[in-house]
Amino acid sequence: GAGVSQSPRYKVAKRGQDVALRCDPISGHVSLFWYQQALGQGPEFLTYFQNEAQLDKSGLPSDRFFAERPEGSVSTLKIQRTQQEDSAVYLCASSLGTGGMTEAFFGQGTRLTVV
């Protein structure tokens, strides 16, 4: 597709349930980022991939959060044993270059609500 695609758009999970959020970056983009955006706040960095390598996962809030990009294209963010504080919009972004010095394009996000 022409842009970054995320699915599902909305996800409601019961507390304790595992969820998987998918990101299809722009074709050929080397860099992929995941961000978490709480209501009324700016996006907070979670993790960064360069191709299939996860080079930075310093923003992942706990070991319940796990991200992968096995073939260097599609990425999945998995949250295990979801908690209410995990409720947020999860944004994926991709960029053509590496090292952060190039324009990053964002997807629409997945709104996760944990009940």
Added chain:
Amino acid sequence: GENVGLHLPTLSVQEGDNSIINCAYSNSASDYFIWYKQESGKGPQFIIDIRSNMDKRQGQRVTVLLNKTVKHLSLQIAATQPGDSAVYFCAENTGNQFYFGTGTSLTVIP
């Protein structure tokens, strides 16, 4: 994360007027900045970027100014239109990460 904050959380302007949105950053080593626009229910949309070796960059109806001395960034929107109503974020690049401020909500009054 880094401290990237905005001076004004909300801004209302009359249609046709110019808008100025400000942003302060704390990391003097940051070398790349992006302004994003985010409409309700959508992901951030790239508006304009600037590298640290520049003071000013112009796009279509938008201008970004960078003052490295006081670590300040601004976004100027000329002839603001109702479609410009959104939340605007400045993002600061350090290494592999972009740090975002809280955002400024711009409302254009017809």
